[in-house]
Amino acid sequence: MTGDVAALIEAAGDGIDFDGLVVEDTAYGYRFETPEVSKRGIDTSELAALADGDPYVANWRYWAETVGGRGTARRAFLRWLEGADAAGTDDAESGDDTEGDSDAGRGDGAQRGDTDGDEGGDDATVDARERLAALRDGGRARTWGELRIRVRLADAGGERVYDVRHRDDAAADPRDLDAFRDPGAAHDLVKYDDRGRYRPLSTAPSLPHGWQFVELDGDALVDTVDFVYPATVANWHREREGALDVTHWRETAARQTGIYGLVSDLPTEALTWAAEACCVDSQCLKRREWDHDAGTELDVPRGDGEFPCREPCSLFVAAAREFTKLEGEPEDTHEVTLSESEVEGLGDLVDAVAEDRVDEVREADLDDGANRYRVRYLRAKRGRDLGIDS
Amino acid sequence: MQALVIAAHGSHLNPGSSEPTFAHAETIRATGAFDEVREAFWKEEPSFREVLRTLESDEVYVVPLFVSEGYFTERVIPRELRLEGWNVSDWESDGTDADHATLSAADVEKTVHYCGPVGTHDAMGDVIVERARSITEDRDLADFGLAVVGHGTERNENSAKAIHYHADRLRRSGLFAEVRAVFMDEEPEVDDVATLFETDDVVVVPLFVADGFHTREDIPEDLGLTDDYRRGYDVPTAVDGVRIWYAGAVGTEPLVADVVLERAADAGADVADAIAAVRERTRSGPEATTGTATGRSR
Numbered sequence: 001m002t003g004d005v006a007a008l009i010e011a012a013g014d015g016i017d018f019d020g021l022v023v024e025d026t027a028y029g030y031r032f033e034t035p036e037v038s039k040r041g042i043d044t045s046e047l048a049a050l051a052d053g054d055p056y057v058a059n060w061r062y063w064a065e066t067v068g069g070r071g072t073a074r075r076a077f078l079r080w081l082e083g084a085d086a087a088g089t090d091d092a093e094s095g096d097d098t099e100g101d102s103d104a105g106r107g108d109g110a111q112r113g114d115t116d117g118d119e120g121g122d123d124a125t126v127d128a129r130e131r132l133a134a135l136r137d138g139g140r141a142r143t144w145g146e147l148r149i150r151v152r153l154a155d156a157g158g159e160r161v162y163d164v165r166h167r168d169d170a171a172a173d174p175r176d177l178d179a180f181r182d183p184g185a186a187h188d189l190v191k192y193d194d195r196g197r198y199r200p201l202s203t204a205p206s207l208p209h210g211w212q213f214v215e216l217d218g219d220a221l222v223d224t225v226d227f228v229y230p231a232t233v234a235n236w237h238r239e240r241e242g243a244l245d246v247t248h249w250r251e252t253a254a255r256q257t258g259i260y261g262l263v264s265d266l267p268t269e270a271l272t273w274a275a276e277a278c279c280v281d282s283q284c285l286k287r288r289e290w291d292h293d294a295g296t297e298l299d300v301p302r303g304d305g306e307f308p309c310r311e312p313c314s315l316f317v318a319a320a321r322e323f324t325k326l327e328g329e330p331e332d333t334h335e336v337t338l339s340e341s342e343v344e345g346l347g348d349l350v351d352a353v354a355e356d357r358v359d360e361v362r363e364a365d366l367d368d369g370a371n372r373y374r375v376r377y378l379r380a381k382r383g384r385d386l387g388i389d390s
Numbered sequence: 391m392q393a394l395v396i397a398a399h400g401s402h403l404n405p406g407s408s409e410p411t412f413a414h415a416e417t418i419r420a421t422g423a424f425d426e427v428r429e430a431f432w433k434e435e436p437s438f439r440e441v442l443r444t445l446e447s448d449e450v451y452v453v454p455l456f457v458s459e460g461y462f463t464e465r466v467i468p469r470e471l472r473l474e475g476w477n478v479s480d481w482e483s484d485g486t487d488a489d490h491a492t493l494s495a496a497d498v499e500k501t502v503h504y505c506g507p508v509g510t511h512d513a514m515g516d517v518i519v520e521r522a523r524s525i526t527e528d529r530d531l532a533d534f535g536l537a538v539v540g541h542g543t544e545r546n547e548n549s550a551k552a553i554h555y556h557a558d559r560l561r562r563s564g565l566f567a568e569v570r571a572v573f574m575d576e577e578p579e580v581d582d583v584a585t586l587f588e589t590d591d592v593v594v595v596p597l598f599v600a601d602g603f604h605t606r607e608d609i610p611e612d613l614g615l616t617d618d619y620r621r622g623y624d625v626p627t628a629v630d631g632v633r634i635w636y637a638g639a640v641g642t643e644p645l646v647a648d649v650v651l652e653r654a655a656d657a658g659a660d661v662a663d664a665i666a667a668v669r670e671r672t673r674s675g676p677e678a679t680t681g682t683a684t685g686r687s688r
Contacts, residue, residue: 072446184416191405200402202435226444230436234443245497257465310440314433315402 004061004157005051009044011064018063019084020128021056023047035129055132058158066159067218073237074222081162082140082151084131135160143167144306145229145285146207149221162221164228165212177212183220186213186227195359201315202229203285203305232286232307239289239308247311250293253320260317266324268292274323275300278316279309282355336385342378345369393426393447394418394654397438397467398455398599400431407600408434410641411455417647417672423664424451432462438470442498450502451654455641457509457540457597458552459488472496473504485548486510486555490657503657508641509597510552511656513649515559520645520673522566522593525625525637534635535568535587536560539580539596539609542573550576553597566593574604580612584630591626591633599641610636644672 008016008023012030016023022033029041034056039046051057069075079085132153134140139152148167151160169177180189193199193206213224225233238244249271253264266274275298279288286309288302303309312320338346348369352358361370368374379388396415401407411429419427430441442450452471454463459481468476473493480491488506495502508514518538522531538560540553550573557571567589572580583592594613596605607619613634615623626633640646648668651661 069446073444074446184412184419187412198403198405200434226436231440231444235440238443255469258461313435314431314437318402318433 002052004054004057005048007061007065008051008057009047012047016060018060019056019131021054021060055136055158056128058156059128059132060158062158062160073234074218076237076240077222077225077233078151078160078218081142081149082131082135082160083127083142141170144225145203145232146205147225147228149225151221160218162216162218163212163214164216164221164224166207166209169209169212174212174214177210180211180213181215181220183213183216183223183227186224190228201284201313203232203307203309204283205281205285229285229307235310236307238310244289244308244310246289248290248293249312252290252312252317256317260321263317263320263324265328266320267327268296270323270327271320272298272300274316274320278319279303281305284309334387336382338382342382345374345378349375391425391447392449392451392659393428393445394424394650394659395428395430395441395445395450395452396455396650397430397441397452397471398432399462400434401602402433404600404602407602410600410639410646413642413644414455414647414650417644417668418651418664421651421661421664421667423651423659423661432466432470438467439472442471442495442500442502445498445500448500449659450500451505451657451659452502453505453650453653454507455599455646455650456507457599457641458549459483459485459507459510460548463488463507468493468504471502471504473502476504481506485551490653492657503654503659505653505657508646508649508653509599510555511649511652512559513652514597514640514646515556515563517640517643517645517649518556518560518595518597519563519565521595521637521640521643522635524643525635526591526593529591531566531593532564533589533591534566535570535589535592536566537570537572537580537583537587537592537594539594539598540571540573541598541604542575556597574608574612580609581614583613583634584632587632589632591635593635593637595637595640598639601639601642605639645669647672 012023012025015025020035022031024031029043030047031040032042032047032050033039034054037050037054039050042050063075067075067078076085131140135151135153139150141148141150143149146167148165148170150163153159154161165172165177180186189211190202190207191199192208194208199206207228216224222233235244253266256263271292275288278284280301281303284303285305286303286307287305288300289308289310290312291297346369352361352368352370358370361368361372363372365371366374379386396411398408398411400411408429408431411431415427415429418424426445426447428436428441428444430436430438432438436444452467454467456463464478472495474496476491476493481488483489483506488510490503490505493502493504494500518536519531522534522536526534538553538557541549550571553571553573557569560566561569568587570578570586572578572583572586574580578586580594583594594609596609598605610616610619610623613636614629615627615634615636623636626635628634648665651665651668655661655665
């Protein structure tokens with residue numbers, strides 16, 4: 001008797017209804033049903049024969065024993081990855097074609113709740129059959145921030161293997177990517193962007209390319225995601241359960257002490273500018289759920305990210321400290337004489353820095369207001385008027 | 391299930407700040423003593439605010455990777471972890487002997503054992519010795535002076551207390567010919583190390599958690615090892631006829647993982663095997679040490 005069969009017989013007493021597999025121990029013998037088989041009134045040896053090597057039994061055992069952890073964020077995330085969190089969610093894909101990536105935005109799943117494969121009915125049965133077939137045939141992939149996570153069935157049985165890489169590298173030849181198997185390697189890997197700059201904000205859309213985590217088990221996969229995007233799985237899960245504890249700016253600011261104590265003085269209008277500067281999708285992949293307070297929304301796009309931002313982060317608080325000091329300064333009128341083109345050039349320059357495209361401005365493209373020669377020319381000509389010393 | 395959280399400052403600007411935290415966490419993870427080991431930061435992620443919810447364990451040991459008791463260990467970390475009913479008197483500390491407090495946190499259903507910082511644990515003395523041994527390549531330390539460097543009182547009164555505490559214990563241990571506490575911004579100053587000691591050789595060990603501009607730039611220049619840290623310096627470097635062996639931040643020493651475990655063990659975590667394994671792996675010389683020489687006081 002295989003381990004799967006022994007475990008199944010032990011669990012049959014309490015009844016099983018999971019991902020298309022139904023097993024009951026009735027007064028008339030066992031009932032055993034899968035999308036392919038339906039038997040009632042069978043004895044233990046018949047049950048064992050049916051269960052031995054059955055993919056639905058192996059699948060049940062993977063979730064019951066290998067993953068376990070009912071009600072945990074880890075389990076919910078692994079279910080979500082393979083579209084098993086609700087009937088009818090079809091985000092399957094085959095092979096390395098990511099066209100079908102499900103990249104559902106906010107609210108996905110929140111209304112559905114976490115059915116965790118226990119719902120019966122024809123939809124769930126069809127879903128389980130298609131889902132397992134897809135996992136055997138190349139696997140399924142989903143994106144999480146800039147990560148692309150693929151799950152597939154291991155050689156035989158219900159065990160899964162997970163691979164992770166940058167979503168932009170979805171179609172890359174695996175031989176071109178550095179391979180890792182230890183989740184602990186992730187924090188070093190994502191510490192710097194492709195240009196070698198330190199990434200103080202894990203959810204900034206600047207994940208480096210060129211690596212892959214291969215053949216991870218479920219625990220290692222969640223650990224890897226936790227290193228790359230800390231706490232995103234936990235907060236996503238809370239949101240799906242309707243239990244996300246949002247802390248709005250006013251409360252966060254009031255809690256600050258020491259050098260951050262002053263951030264409570266940031267005017268609401270300036271808070272809006274700060275959120276526009278720091279929290280939109282081009283800067284952070286979290287979806288902003290906090291506002292000034294529960295009754296005062298900020299008129300700034302919240303973002304389309306999969307995982308929520310439940311509170312202003314430490315980087316935002318540190319930025320707010322600088323903005324608060326700026327807002328506290330008296331304004332004055334400064335007179336600077338500039339041509340229309342010079343004003344436009346300054347606009348280009350501000351824009352280039354704000355959009356992080358300074359490095360893209362070509363050396364000899366003097367039409368661009370952010371061109372280095374052009375800016376140096378402006379400094380040579382107007383530097384003193386603009387308060388530049390050098 | 392039991393989890394360990396190593397709570398550290400981290401940095402928005404210095405990528406090296408969190409490296410010791412990750413390294414010590416990895417060492418402890420490898421022992422398997424905890425079901426989960428997590429790093430948490432004031433300036434990086436996961437934040438103190440959100441780390442507890444990332445754990446499945448219902449028993450959590452939080453060990454601050456900070457040098458001294460003070461603003462961060464007494465106010466910031468408990469507040470951000472949402473430890474209910476926290477009062478600094480729970481530690482019954484005079485500034486250097488915080489032990490642990492058992493509390494609950496408002497946003498999770500877990501028991502949180504909030505431990506005193508790594509820097510003031512007695513076992514940190516062993517780490518200082520280990521650091522001195524490795525930088526001197528196992529020479530006989532009985533001929534050496536030891537300078538334990540702290541930031542000083544301008545930032546935090548307990549910071550100086552922690553330095554004096556370890557210097558006093560190490561002096562009593564008799565492992566060094568001479569032991570002194572020196573500071574960056576109060577007397578006796580790190581600038582005067584070469585003239586403060588009678589010995590021909592002095593090991594200088596900064597009690598800092600990570601290498602940053604203080605330990606990489608300020609202290610080497612203050613010691614007179616170099617006029618410009620960018621040009622580097624030798625170990626040892628002769629300054630006014632005294633050979634200075636500069637060790638860099640003690641927090642990067644692998645044996646710090648042992649101190650983290652000791653903190654958790656003091657709070658009731660079952661980690662005796664892990665402590666033995668970590669000592670085996672991270673200690674270069676024979677079992678030292680200040681503990682056996684002076685007797686552990688707690």
